[in-house]
Amino acid sequence: MTRRGRLILKVVVWAACLAPLAVLGWRAWNGDLTANPISFITNWLGDWTLRILLTSLAMTPLRVLFRWSWPVTLRRLLGLFAFFYASLHFCVWLVLDHFFAWREMGADIVKRPYITIGMTALTLMIPLAATSTAGAIRRLGGARWQWLHRLVYVIGVCGVLHYLWLAKKANPAPKYYAAVLVLLLGIRVWDWTRRRVARLSAATRPSPAGGERKTLSP
Amino acid sequence: MLIKRGGDIKGGEITDQALYLNRRAFMVGAAALALAPGSARAAAPPATGQPLPAPRNKAFDLPDAVTKFQDATTYNNFYEFGVNKDDPYQHAGSLRPRPWKVQVDGLVQKPKTFDIDDVLKMAPLEERVYRMRCVEGWSMVIPWTGFPLSALLKRVEPTGAAKYVEFVTLMDAEQFPAQRRGLFNLGGLDWPYTEGLRLDEAMHPLTLLTMGMYGQVLPNQNGAPLRVVVPWKYGFKSAKSIVRIRLTAEEPKTAWNKVAPQEYGFYSNVNPKVDHPRWSQATERRIGEFRRRETLMFNGYADQVASLYSGMDLKKYY
Numbered sequence: 001m002t003r004r005g006r007l008i009l010k011v012v013v014w015a016a017c018l019a020p021l022a023v024l025g026w027r028a029w030n031g032d033l034t035a036n037p038i039s040f041i042t043n044w045l046g047d048w049t050l051r052i053l054l055t056s057l058a059m060t061p062l063r064v065l066f067r068w069s070w071p072v073t074l075r076r077l078l079g080l081f082a083f084f085y086a087s088l089h090f091c092v093w094l095v096l097d098h099f100f101a102w103r104e105m106g107a108d109i110v111k112r113p114y115i116t117i118g119m120t121a122l123t124l125m126i127p128l129a130a131t132s133t134a135g136a137i138r139r140l141g142g143a144r145w146q147w148l149h150r151l152v153y154v155i156g157v158c159g160v161l162h163y164l165w166l167a168k169k170a171n172p173a174p175k176y177y178a179a180v181l182v183l184l185l186g187i188r189v190w191d192w193t194r195r196r197v198a199r200l201s202a203a204t205r206p207s208p209a210g211g212e213r214k215t216l217s218p
Numbered sequence: 219m220l221i222k223r224g225g226d227i228k229g230g231e232i233t234d235q236a237l238y239l240n241r242r243a244f245m246v247g248a249a250a251l252a253l254a255p256g257s258a259r260a261a262a263p264p265a266t267g268q269p270l271p272a273p274r275n276k277a278f279d280l281p282d283a284v285t286k287f288q289d290a291t292t293y294n295n296f297y298e299f300g301v302n303k304d305d306p307y308q309h310a311g312s313l314r315p316r317p318w319k320v321q322v323d324g325l326v327q328k329p330k331t332f333d334i335d336d337v338l339k340m341a342p343l344e345e346r347v348y349r350m351r352c353v354e355g356w357s358m359v360i361p362w363t364g365f366p367l368s369a370l371l372k373r374v375e376p377t378g379a380a381k382y383v384e385f386v387t388l389m390d391a392e393q394f395p396a397q398r399r400g401l402f403n404l405g406g407l408d409w410p411y412t413e414g415l416r417l418d419e420a421m422h423p424l425t426l427l428t429m430g431m432y433g434q435v436l437p438n439q440n441g442a443p444l445r446v447v448v449p450w451k452y453g454f455k456s457a458k459s460i461v462r463i464r465l466t467a468e469e470p471k472t473a474w475n476k477v478a479p480q481e482y483g484f485y486s487n488v489n490p491k492v493d494h495p496r497w498s499q500a501t502e503r504r505i506g507e508f509r510r511r512e513t514l515m516f517n518g519y520a521d522q523v524a525s526l527y528s529g530m531d532l533k534k535y536y
Contacts, residue, residue: 034292034293034303034304035285035286035288035289035290035292035293035303035505035506036293036303036356036503036505038503038508039356039503096508097510098510099508099509099510101510104498104500104501107498108497108498111498112496112497112498113496114496165496166496166497168301168478169477169478170297170301170405170406170407170477171301171405172301172404172405172406173301173405175404175405176404
């Protein structure tokens with residue numbers, strides 16, 4: 001992809017990620033936040049956190065399936081936007097929903113599994129956001145940095161569980177998010193297994209003399 | 219940030235407001251009455267949006283401000299229309315509340331199927347302002363129009379064996395779009411929606427058979443044409459769009475209990491001390507207010523109903 005193409009792509013992603021916030025602002029301006037604005041804002045920000053997070057998790061599968069290289073360059077931007085929306089989601093809960101009722105919120109974090117796991121997801125996002133710069137990659141070293149950033153899988157699982165555990169059983173929406181997450185992680189597992197099998201069979205390819213079939217079985 | 223606040227509407231203004239909004243329908247009705255006094259009774263049964271005037275029973279007046287009509291009719295849980303709060307309002311048009319019959323049977327001496335228009339004339343209508351607390355942690359204050367359910371139940375004469383009352387909501391995928399089975403069938407309830415009360419709860423003077431709100435015929439999204447309102451229980455206990463009322467000896471199966479038995483018990487009395495397994499019930503957000511408020515025992519109706527549960531462990535019978 002050309003420099004120009006990459007720039008256009010970044011601009012498009014920035015605009016797409018800021019659009020939900022703009023729409024929310026527009027609806028607030030028009031007094032169109034339903035009869036329960038605090039609940040509406042919380043859900044809106046939570047929905048978009050998950051959508052952007054899952055989009056960021058879709059970039060590697062796109063490379064695996066279509067051999068495109070450009071999606072991977074968007075992971076950091078999407079991840080940071082997911083963190084941005086998650087932080088707003090948390091701030092609304094803190095300020096608008098509970099108005100700094102620390103004791104009540106502390107009890108909820110400990111007692112309510114969906115809040116515990118939501119807080120876990122948000123907390124785990126902090127080190128990833130903090131080490132998102134090129135400098136951090138250099139300081140940590142590529143391998144260690146990559147290992148740390150595999151936490152995003154845990155964050156994805158925690159985020160989807162947070163929604164599954166808070167929604168009522170009759171609401172199908174969180175199940176769709178869970179299905180997408182399973183698909184995205186499943187593609188990775190499939191790719192990883194495929195490559196491992198290829199590597200193994202390359203390493204143990206029988207010698208021209210043949211006869212060493214035993215070594216094939218792992 | 220815009221936070222909608224409920225105005226301090228004084229009780230007496232509400233009916234007038236509703237009449238004001240429907241002044242055309244009201245005038246047409248009045249004109250029809252004046253022109254054809256003989257046929258006025260038979261013609262034009264009250265339909266959605268039309269006034270349903272009834273005197274306010276001041277014994278139930280509350281110090282709380284009444285929720286805005288707009289909020290009470292656009293923010294609802296009515297899963298037959300969809301899972302989102304605005305689905306009932308968006309899809310309300312598909313429900314046909316006339317003609318409508320309600321079958322009252324089971325353990326009764328005189329089972330009968332009533333036409334909704336006969337139900338409306340069965341007992342004097344009155345308006346009562348009740349708190350409505352949703353199990354999700356929000357609440358409203360709504361002026362309902364109806365009469366005690368006991369008036370209907372007494373007509374069919376429950377037998378001595380009758381211990382419970384089951385309410386069944388209309389089952390018709392044509393009128394309730396969300397009753398259609400989806401592709402993966404991941405959501406929804408086990409239709410038809412059923413709810414239930416103990417007979418003494420159903421006979422309690424607070425339990426209101428409801429045909430109207432805000433001085434008008436019940437809007438479709440609020441359970442037209444006929445629902446119950448049980449103000450000391452979480453909102454889902456107040457069955458909507460009822461087609462059958464059945465008296466039984468056994469505790470009826472209830473819709474939400476079937477999907478999540480550990481979360482939605484048969485009693486489901488509003489109780490700040492008994493949490494939902496997944497969230498606290500100690501506080502609630504009153505629609506139109508910013509800060510959460512404390513949830514009251516039995517939703518503030520403890521004086522009237524606590525005796526129904528004396529000696530019962532309310533943590534066990536949640």
